[in-house]
Amino acid sequence: MFIKRLRLVNFKNYRKIDITFKSNVVSLIGRNGMGKTNLLDAIYYLSFTKSAINSSDQQNINHGEDFFSIIGTLNKESKNYKVQCSYQNGLKKVFHVDDCPYEKLSDHIGEFPAVLISPNDTDLVREWSDLRRKFFDTLLCQIDKEYFQCLVKYNHYLKQRNSLLKLFAERKNQDRELIEKYDLELVISGSVIWEKRRDYLAAYLPYFESYYRKLAGKEVAQIAYQSDYAKGDFYENFKKHYARDLATQRTGFGIHRDDFEFLLAGKPLKKIGSQGQQKSFVIALRLGQYAMICNEKKFKPILLLDDIFDKLDDERIKSLSKILNEDSLGQIFITDARMERTQELVKEIEAEVEIFEVVKDGVHKIS
Numbered sequence: 001m002f003i004k005r006l007r008l009v010n011f012k013n014y015r016k017i018d019i020t021f022k023s024n025v026v027s028l029i030g031r032n033g034m035g036k037t038n039l040l041d042a043i044y045y046l047s048f049t050k051s052a053i054n055s056s057d058q059q060n061i062n063h064g065e066d067f068f069s070i071i072g073t074l075n076k077e078s079k080n081y082k083v084q085c086s087y088q089n090g091l092k093k094v095f096h097v098d099d100c101p102y103e104k105l106s107d108h109i110g111e112f113p114a115v116l117i118s119p120n121d122t123d124l125v126r127e128w129s130d131l132r133r134k135f136f137d138t139l140l141c142q143i144d145k146e147y148f149q150c151l152v153k154y155n156h157y158l159k160q161r162n163s164l165l166k167l168f169a170e171r172k173n174q175d176r177e178l179i180e181k182y183d184l185e186l187v188i189s190g191s192v193i194w195e196k197r198r199d200y201l202a203a204y205l206p207y208f209e210s211y212y213r214k215l216a217g218k219e220v221a222q223i224a225y226q227s228d229y230a231k232g233d234f235y236e237n238f239k240k241h242y243a244r245d246l247a248t249q250r251t252g253f254g255i256h257r258d259d260f261e262f263l264l265a266g267k268p269l270k271k272i273g274s275q276g277q278q279k280s281f282v283i284a285l286r287l288g289q290y291a292m293i294c295n296e297k298k299f300k301p302i303l304l305l306d307d308i309f310d311k312l313d314d315e316r317i318k319s320l321s322k323i324l325n326e327d328s329l330g331q332i333f334i335t336d337a338r339m340e341r342t343q344e345l346v347k348e349i350e351a352e353v354e355i356f357e358v359v360k361d362g363v364h365k366i367s
């Protein structure tokens with residue numbers, strides 16, 4: 001996939017810009033706070049229908065205005081598409097491809113895939129399991145529509161079951177039969193999700209492990225999938241947990257409690273990994289995501305690298321530029337606040353590179 005042109009109106013700090021991209025490697029340099037990440041976020045919007053940073057569409061409107069629009073000309077498998085996202089205060093967000101609106105925004109997910117490697121990614125290592133589930137969900141939803149549908153169903157029934165548990169506690173009476181209907185729904189959609197998480201992880205691991213090795217040499221990185229569903233007998237387990245669920249008013253068994261444990265040399269990365277090791281791990285996670293999407297879709301997503309060099313030593317930066325060079329990636333956007341570092345990197349990259357400077361009043365091509 002290739003972005004040929006990007007037009008923004010009132011998106012974050014940009015009032016109006018219109019940029020044309022000609023190269024596979026696009027480097028965006030500029031001082032802190034000038035809008036480099038915001039530009040990547042606009043591209044992320046075109047892929048995911050939302051921001052990677054701020055979940056409120058309204059806060060992505062340029063201060064003092066009442067709408068924003070993002071228009072990209074994207075080339076996918078030799079065909080051009082005009083992808084447009086518009087949001088006006090108080091109205092529903094609208095998404096058009098070639099001027100046709102979607103009925104459901106979710107239909108767009110996976111159509112124009114992108115992978116963002118962001119400085120916040122190390123939260124994946126440090127924070128709670130929900131972020132790690134979200135990482136794998138985002139990947140699987142982009143490549144498997146059935147997975148997406150089961151996840152929506154599962155979350156819906158889980159919410160309903162939890163509300164029922166609350167209601168039972170408030171009213172001090174219960175309807176066991178009704179709960180069991182929800183249990184059944186959670187077993188049906190949950191087992192599809194569990195199987196797919198397990199199988200896709202097995203397919204994903206070789207990509208991830210190979211990228212980690214390329215970045216970090218001999219260190220062994222692993223991911224272990226942990227799920228209540230591995231205990232088997234799902235329906236019986238929901239029943240077994242019922243008394244506790246009633247007391248806590250929450251469902252204490254199910255795939256919403258799954259975790260993916262990140263390990264370095266067999267030990268928890270969160271506890272033993274240095275900042276650079278954690279950063280290398282999440283870069284390999286994202287590059288693995290990229291490779292998996294390529295393999296499933298048979299075309300290359302857009303790769304967005306935000307401040308990727310921070311915390312990496314010179315050797316790992318070199319390994320990373322080697323990956324960017326060797327692995328015939330598609331179009332890549334790289335942001336950096338340091339001009340010299342970008343110039344060093346550009347020297348290593350064989351593909352044609354365009355450099356843009358992001359300054360207060362917009363984006364200018366400098367080479």
Ligand SMILES: Nc1ncnc2c1ncn2[C@@H]1O[C@H](COP(=O)(O)OP(=O)(O)OP(=O)(O)O)[C@@H](O)[C@H]1O
Pocket residue numbers: 011012013014030031032033034035036037038039059060061062063307337358
């Ligand atoms: N809705 C908005 N309206 C106007 N400006 C905004 C809006 N949202 C964010 N900004 C501005 O965008 C700027 C941040 O831009 P961004 O994060 O893209 O910078 P950056 O170039 O990536 O900086 P760094 O090098 O520090 O990562 C901030 O100064 C912020 O005030």
Ligand SMILES: [Mg+2]
Pocket residue numbers: 036037038306307
């Ligand atoms: Mg930034």
